[in-house]
Amino acid sequence: MSYEIIGITVLWIFLYGYLIVASIDFGAGFFAFYAKMTKKDHIINQLISRYLSPVWEVTNVFFVFFFVGLVGFFPDAAYYYGSALLVPGSIAIVLLAIRGSFYAFENYGSKKSNLYMFLYGATGLLIPASLSIALTLSEGGFIVEKNGEVSLLLNALLTSPYSWSVVFLAIVSVLYISSTFLTFYAARADDKPALKLVKNYALFWSVPTIIASLTTFIALSQHNPRHYNEMMELWSMFGLSVGFFMIAMWLIFQGKYYGLAFISVMLQFFFAFFGYGWAHLPYLLDPYITIYENATHESMGIALIIAFIAGLCLLVPSLLLLMKMFLFDADYVKGEKS
Amino acid sequence: MEFDSVLMSRMLTAMTLGFHIIFATIGVGVPVMISIAEFLGIKKKDPHYTLLARRWTRGFVITVAVGVVTGTAIGLQLSLLWPNFMQVAGNVISLPLFLETFAFFFEAIFLGAYLYTWDRFKNPVIHWLLSLPIVIGSSFSAVFITSVNAFMNTPQGFTMEDGKITTIDPIAAMLNPATPTKVFHVLSSSYLTSAAILAAITAFIILKKKSSTYHKKALKLTVSATFIFALLTAIAGDLSAKFLADYQPEKLAVAEWHFQTENGADLILFGNLNENHEVENEIRIPNFLSFLAHGDFNSKVTGLDHFPKDEIAPFWVHYMFDLMVILGMFALTVSLFYLVFYKVKKWNEHNKWLLILLIINGPLAMIALEFGWIYAEVGRQPWILRGYMKVDHAATTSPHVDSMFFLFLALYIILGTLCVIVLRKLFRDSPVEIELEERYPNIKKGDE
Ligand code: HDD
Numbered sequence: 001m002s003y004e005i006i007g008i009t010v011l012w013i014f015l016y017g018y019l020i021v022a023s024i025d026f027g028a029g030f031f032a033f034y035a036k037m038t039k040k041d042h043i044i045n046q047l048i049s050r051y052l053s054p055v056w057e058v059t060n061v062f063f064v065f066f067f068v069g070l071v072g073f074f075p076d077a078a079y080y081y082g083s084a085l086l087v088p089g090s091i092a093i094v095l096l097a098i099r100g101s102f103y104a105f106e107n108y109g110s111k112k113s114n115l116y117m118f119l120y121g122a123t124g125l126l127i128p129a130s131l132s133i134a135l136t137l138s139e140g141g142f143i144v145e146k147n148g149e150v151s152l153l154l155n156a157l158l159t160s161p162y163s164w165s166v167v168f169l170a171i172v173s174v175l176y177i178s179s180t181f182l183t184f185y186a187a188r189a190d191d192k193p194a195l196k197l198v199k200n201y202a203l204f205w206s207v208p209t210i211i212a213s214l215t216t217f218i219a220l221s222q223h224n225p226r227h228y229n230e231m232m233e234l235w236s237m238f239g240l241s242v243g244f245f246m247i248a249m250w251l252i253f254q255g256k257y258y259g260l261a262f263i264s265v266m267l268q269f270f271f272a273f274f275g276y277g278w279a280h281l282p283y284l285l286d287p288y289i290t291i292y293e294n295a296t297h298e299s300m301g302i303a304l305i306i307a308f309i310a311g312l313c314l315l316v317p318s319l320l321l322l323m324k325m326f327l328f329d330a331d332y333v334k335g336e337k338s
Numbered sequence: 339m340e341f342d343s344v345l346m347s348r349m350l351t352a353m354t355l356g357f358h359i360i361f362a363t364i365g366v367g368v369p370v371m372i373s374i375a376e377f378l379g380i381k382k383k384d385p386h387y388t389l390l391a392r393r394w395t396r397g398f399v400i401t402v403a404v405g406v407v408t409g410t411a412i413g414l415q416l417s418l419l420w421p422n423f424m425q426v427a428g429n430v431i432s433l434p435l436f437l438e439t440f441a442f443f444f445e446a447i448f449l450g451a452y453l454y455t456w457d458r459f460k461n462p463v464i465h466w467l468l469s470l471p472i473v474i475g476s477s478f479s480a481v482f483i484t485s486v487n488a489f490m491n492t493p494q495g496f497t498m499e500d501g502k503i504t505t506i507d508p509i510a511a512m513l514n515p516a517t518p519t520k521v522f523h524v525l526s527s528s529y530l531t532s533a534a535i536l537a538a539i540t541a542f543i544i545l546k547k548k549s550s551t552y553h554k555k556a557l558k559l560t561v562s563a564t565f566i567f568a569l570l571t572a573i574a575g576d577l578s579a580k581f582l583a584d585y586q587p588e589k590l591a592v593a594e595w596h597f598q599t600e601n602g603a604d605l606i607l608f609g610n611l612n613e614n615h616e617v618e619n620e621i622r623i624p625n626f627l628s629f630l631a632h633g634d635f636n637s638k639v640t641g642l643d644h645f646p647k648d649e650i651a652p653f654w655v656h657y658m659f660d661l662m663v664i665l666g667m668f669a670l671t672v673s674l675f676y677l678v679f680y681k682v683k684k685w686n687e688h689n690k691w692l693l694i695l696l697i698i699n700g701p702l703a704m705i706a707l708e709f710g711w712i713y714a715e716v717g718r719q720p721w722i723l724r725g726y727m728k729v730d731h732a733a734t735t736s737p738h739v740d741s742m743f744f745l746f747l748a749l750y751i752i753l754g755t756l757c758v759i760v761l762r763k764l765f766r767d768s769p770v771e772i773e774l775e776e777r778y779p780n781i782k783k784g785d786e
Pocket residue numbers: 491516519520521523524527528530531571572574575576578579580582589662663665666667703704706707708709710711712713714715
């Protein structure tokens with residue numbers, strides 16, 4: 001395998017990791033707000049904060065890792081995306097900053113105010129929506145280079161059915177992933193009332209998720225036929241994805257093996273995400289950046305991969321330790337341990 | 339138009355970094371202090387120190403949060419504001435940037451574990467061990483990011499032909515000549531600043547309320563640390579100056595208003611420049627610049643006459659440099675006074691004036707740190723990559739940088755204000771005395 005392929009695979013895995021952990025976090029924000037509005041917060045908010053408190057910083061690092069790695073492996077991406085994205089990028093930063101810091105202020109600092117709950121819920125949906133725009137842009141047609149100047153065609157972006165279908169997909173997936181995770185977590189904590197509530201959320205959000213996936217497919221076939229055709233070649237990946245979706249729904253509906261159900265959800269997104277990504281190659285930004293022509297030099301690519309392997313040797317045991325302490329320690333999950 | 343976006347990009351970068359560094363410094367230094375306090379608590383079997391570590395940690399998580407979000411902001415802004423620079427830098431210096439994210443990862447994981455396991459282990463040493471990865475993670479993130487900054491000052495490890503990079507040696511780029519001194523100075527000054535701020539808070543409480551054993555122990559610990567780190571910072575600063583004299587003489591010369599290359603150069607403190615670029619009203623220390631530059635009072639120090647006029651940084655960085663050095667000496671002196679007063683039994687180390695000096699030393703150390711960075715960054719002008727790329731060729735051409743500047747200004751004002759409010763509330767709502775009672779009911783109380 002060439003170092004370019006290894007590089008993009010590593011980055012894609014991290015983006016996938018971010019997709020999962022951040023969705024849990026973002027969706028939980030929305031559910032916490034929703035529960036408060038419908039006066040059900042006493043049922044689930046304790047559950048949410050027990051899981052989120054120890055891990056929110058880790059979630060953020062997944063994202064940092066992705067964009068730093070992208071600039072490292074494919075420096076031209078910094079040039080094109082950086083030039084085009086000043087305004088949307090800055091807005092996304094501000095949203096992330098508000099969410100992250102307010103989270104800490106409220107959780108370690110004081111009691112939860114309504115304004116905070118609103119911001120926490122709203123940013124939970126706005127951030128995935130704004131980040132998903134980067135994926136839309138990568139399809140090409142929205143970032144153009146003319147006379148050596150890179151610019152963003154904002155109108156085209158705002159009027160494109162494809163870009164809106166991606167935003168919609170991002171939001172509902174977040175809610176779906178998050179609710180399936182919370183179902184698992186509530187079951188682990190043996191918290192019956194919470195389980196009943198979040199299980200319904202999970203079943204409810206599965207429907208728009210599958211609808212949004214289909215509409216995005218259709219919109220993509222209009223917007224970027226090349227990518228769409230490549231994806232059709234990989235139909236088995238998407239078939240697997242749908243298969244895992246059905247397994248997950250069936251398990252949750254039956255009300256057993258919630259852990260397995262959540263793993264199925266992860267696999268559902270894994271296959272869809274990697275099918276999408278594989279078909280996207282070689283372009284990182286259609287038609288300007290490909291992983292072959294715009295990668296960093298080989299010596300740097302190899303140095304980064306070595307650093308990555310060394311880093312994993314450090315991180316994987318540490319992450320397992322963290323999970324053992326907080327996710328799989330039944331007493332902690334139940335709230336019997338500080 | 340073009341010029342405007344360059345200027346605004348510089349201001350936005352400076353603002354974000356200037357804000358981030360406050361929290362980053364605390365993020366690097368405070369874990370060291372926490373770890374030391376927890377260790378002392380275990381070793382001396384003294385719950386006062388353990389409680390100290392606990393309470394510092396509680397404040398620390400708030401500042402970390404702001405450090406993390408502003409760090410994420412600057413990380414993205416580097417690409418958004420300096421796309422041309424990041425295209426080159428991404429090729430050559432991405433290794434330490436990438437390693438930095440691993441350091442963050444490591445720190446983040448163990449911070450989560452540390453925070454929520456205070457009472458979980460039978461053997462307290464296990465909990466203390468969890469603090470070490472936090473110290474290592476945060477200090478190494480400073481090491482790596484500093485080596486990126488060092489690279490901007492003394493780029494190496496690549497060859498350029500016709501504006502294209504042809505070969506790259508990532509390790510040589512990371513271990514460029516500026517890295518050792520810069521890393522040493524940045525780490526020591528972060529530790530110093532954090533210790534000084536914790537000492538200032540403690541001194542403030544002792545001055546305001548009746549002092550307790552808890553606070554006196556805290557003061558002794560933090561001021562001793564301030565002294566040691568101030569000493570290290572001064573040594574590191576001296577080494578940095580010697581590095582500049584050898585590798586970046588124009589930066590040292592502009593800070594010292596050293597126009598003519600000469601032997602036995604004088605050190606100039608403060609003063610001003612008249613319209614003929616002559617130094618007036620200064621304090622002159624004969625031959626001392628030669629000593630600072632090369633460790634020899636008669637050595638030759640390169641002056642600004644060796645450099646083209648358009649490659650010289652603004653002259654006002656002189657004041658930044660002077661103030662940094664003076665404030666460093668101040669930290670050293672004040673903490674030394676405290677230690678002397680402490681040793682001499684007849685003198686009271688908690689006298690009002692000493693406490694007041696210790697209180698102002700906290701914010702002053704942070705100001706010294708900011709001035710140091712401003713000197714280092716503005717002193718590099720007009721280069722973004724010294725010798726290769728100037729700042730005005732590196733910036734984005736987007737016309738919207740000015741509105742983004744105000745967007746971020748508003749964000750930082752809100753974050754800064756809330757951070758202070760939350761921190762104050764946090765400690766007011768849970769006074770030490772009550773927490774001591776609750777957690778360690780058997781401890782000896784009151785003054786000794
Ligand atoms: C508490 C903060 C603090 C204190 C007391 C000092 N410094 Fe400093 N100084 C810094 C904080 C700092 C810094 C913020 O960490 C800088 C900015 C960039 C860098 O490498 O370190 C810096 C830069 C810096 C540089 C420029 C390095 C470069 O650009 O490559 C020199 C020559 C010195 N310092 C010298 C000194 C001397 C002789 C001091 C005497 C005591 C001193 N500093 C105290």
